[in-house]
Amino acid sequence: MSHTSGGSFELPPLALYIHIPWCVKKCPYCDFNSHTAGPTLPEQEYVDALLADLDADLAQVHGRPLTSIFFGGGTPSLFSAKALGRLLQGVEQRVAFAPDIEITLEANPGTFEQAKFRDYRSLGINRLSIGVQSFQAPKLIALGRIHDGDEAVHAADMARAAGFDNFNLDLMHGLPDQSIEDALGDLRIAIAQQPTHLSWYQLTVEPNTVFWNQPPVMPEDDILWDIQEAGQALLAAEGYAQYEVSAYTQAGKAARHNLNYWTFGDFLGIGAGAHAKLSSPDGRISRSWKTRLPKDYLDSSKRFNAGERVLSAEELPFEFLMNVLRLTDGVASELFTQRTGLPLSQLAAARLEAQQRGLLNSDPARLSATREGQLFLNDLLQHFLP
Template sequence: MLSNPPLSLYIHIPWCLRKCPYCDFNSHGRPAALPEADYVTALLSDLDRELERVAGRTIETVFIGGGTPSLFEPAAIDRLLRGIDERATLAGTAEITLEANPGTFEMDKFKGFRTAGINRLSIGIQSFDDRMLHALGRVHDGGEALRAVDVARAAGFDNLNLDLMFSLPDQDVEAALTDVTTAIELSPEHISWYQLTLEPGTAFFKQPPVLPDDDTAWQIQQQCQEALAFSGYRQYEVSAYARDGRQCRHNLNYWTFGDYLGIGAGAHGKITDGAGDRLLRTSKVRSPDAYLGLRSGVEPVTLEHEIGHDERPLEFLMNALRVREGFSESDFPRRTGLPLSALEPSLSGCLGDGLLERDGGAIRCSERGWLFLTDVLGRFVH
């Protein structure tokens, strides 16, 4: 039987200074007049309706992503968080993350975010190499990236994530390793380190840059992961590395098939209705202009998709197997409403072939399965 998992809240702010050529998120260049007040009003109106789905449940984590949320002034973020607190039950230990761009930092701004209640800052650095940053179309340089971390610390943030990418245009092993070692020297609590991919609909997909070949990408991955591990950053998910106790609680809730409300232009959500044996995925209208209509009381355009029983095993595994520790055998029926036998015969096949392993009531990828995760998941496609 389905039981309600932990609940999170994702908030999407869709504007950025400039659209990066690799970005396939719902992001838009900043308008001349950023409609902060109207957008916060729309977000809170959206939240009012979303909370009807989860009456009485506590929000454990909040993540404000984008776009570039740090374009907003602290006063707008403060109003947003106060509005959430007035409407919802927010855990006293809630992790509240804001994404920030090094090109938009100021000491007073970062202090304002901290005062407003942001307790985790995620800085989108991508690289410290000016040549790489230029190729990626970023608006900051390496010096600004370094200063952003200093400013965040001075503003009182003791929980920082640094976003880095690898296999960048014409990047070699030495350059990638320099990026990672520079990040390590800054001593953040968390590092998100992931490979650049060319996503459909992006400028890079239409005009692909020259990326490192597979052998070079593999060498980059091997050497940089060794450096991260040696420095105390444990890989707990495919692209997430953290010091002990500093894993991103919000993202872990995604990966363990938890619930999350999604508000904002293009935001996605997942909601469990245990009593009705239903799992819903939701998405909001992508256009910021259309979304702003909510400030006038217009009903949000929300698409809903019910995750059928036949879809649930793969949906669960696509998230849970991304985590190094895998999942508890008892979590599968609680999160999907299905018996563990719904994973057969693929589960037995993967265990027999050494791609998955069972240990103390948990199921996770073996080292070999971790390297071929896409192939492992493919076995559960029916």
């Protein structure tokens, strides 16, 4: 089934997501596919499996180079530099790297991992994303984090010393019993570390987590609202531009891997539970996902692929907009046809409705949410449901 209309469909840029599913311990708010690590990690076996998984997907690459790689988890920095080096070498033998490829590794601030930062940098990993969440001891304990505030501050220094001139700090707000002063205090300490990028997002209680079954006392809605407003003003004043729902960046340092997701680019996903979105030259676009449990993923008698579905032409507008409308400035309208192969006229009626409700900007050359549309993104997206 092809959606192409007169050759307007273009294969988008290609990224690679690598999932490393182990953590020292599972955090009570975490609903990611992560598992508590045993005394030894099956590094060798897992790298072998990742490369075999990639081999199975190579037919879908269509000669495109990788523009970015993201090691997510779990805690990828639990893996040795030797294991990650072998993996990166294996990936590059199979898929070309774009000359300016961005390679990001998620890391925890603990001293155990900081010692490896220099080794990671020497492998060609050129961006770190450090999971700080808070600098305040009571908040870190409530979140089940195993580092302290000093280690978090030190991690930024260590990243710079290891040669990382591009790193993100991950920070949460709306934490149990958090006041506006607490939240802004955390942000000020984060900004003082001069990261090139900040992910600052509200803690949400998700199903299948400890917090879901034993909910902590969360701040009132009006406090959450005030934290959001005051934090955004502080970040803007300090030179961090908001370019996505929860992403703030210094000039020119937006996360290219994430921008690829949000502009409906393609990505391979390897590793336990990893997801992929891939386009074919004939215009078909599919989503797929890998076997979730590490023990099944490492079992050579089982398939890596756990499921796949081709997106229908009816689903594509919603799928596309669900991503691009997260961007503060949205995207050029023509990207819709480039990425989906569908005519822009397919959006016309829903677009008009959303504009009349004040949720979508009326510039015909851009698809972007108004300030209100950004705050009520789900309401805006309802207009484009199939």
